[in-house]
């Protein structure tokens with residue numbers, strides 16, 4: 001564990017900024033990843049996720065900003081405590097899966113025979129035992145990616161950073177990976193991963209950051225992101241549908257027998273009271289928060305439309321100042 005008594009964050013990136021030529025690929029992005037958490041960096045294609053992760057890990061230098069891992073500004077000095085799956089995948093094609101995993105572990109200080117033992121244990125646990133001694137070149141891309149994933153965590157790192165780990169995996173392997181991420185967190189590791197698939201983030205993440213057009217636009221829990229949008233209501237009265245319209249907010253739309261509309265959380269109980277008092281009855285009613293997917297699309301669309309041109313106020317940076 002990353003000295004939780006001394007430092008509650010395994011990763012603290014502050015105001016990271018990167019230019020490629022004149023293009024600002026990352027603009028003042030900060031990340032604070034609590035030790036022991038699963039943290040998602042979400043964003044559309046080209047938002048700046050990979051560049052942010054690379055700067056965080058010290059793989060590329062920022063033009064501005066700083067990053068600390070386990071409290072140090074020198075990630076190289078703690079590299080054995082970090083596991084990293086880069087965006088670019090690649091293993092030696094002539095190696096067998098077991099050897100490839102042991103090799104990656106050895107690069108991070110793990111004894112070779114222990115690496116081979118753990119490789120077999122991981123692959124068996126994940127239902128991949130039949131390809132333990134398969135050469136990488138004979139594997140499908142998705143299988144090779146699973147092997148690389150295992151190789152990046154075989155040395156039991158305290159911090160695991162995975163760049164788009166789910167992309168290219170079939171649904172079964174995606175589930176295996178979700179299980180692996182949870183298991184690593186339960187072991188005490190901190191996990192930071194990027195994705196543009198909201199379902200994984202919604203199920204896994206304790207906290208998320210949403211990056212769009214180079215800037216961080218949201219930071220918080222999944223529920224906090226979902227709460228940015230109003231509740232979605234679907235109401236079917238027992239009586240003639242048109243007569244119930246007077247109870248409902250402006251903008252309510254009728255689809256078949258049901259009315260669809262959005263309301264703020266504070267308006268839910270008054271609405272229920274109005275419906276009950278009205279005598280129109282309830283043949284069907286659902287009231288639900290939109291999912292993370294909708295919240296993500298909402299944030300990104302606002303940014304694209306220019307409604308959120310300024311980055312959110314950065315509490316981390318203020319606290320550090």
Ligand SMILES: Nc1ncnc2c1ncn2[C@@H]1O[C@H](COP(=O)(O)OP(=O)(O)OP(=O)(O)O)[C@@H](O)[C@H]1O
Pocket residue numbers: 020025043044045046047048049050051052196
């Ligand atoms: N080495 C580079 N040289 C020039 N431009 C780059 C370089 N690396 C990234 N970029 C550009 O910076 C922007 C951010 O790229 P980055 O890979 O960080 O985004 P991303 O959010 O990870 O995207 P994706 O989900 O598509 O992988 C993109 O517009 C990309 O084209």
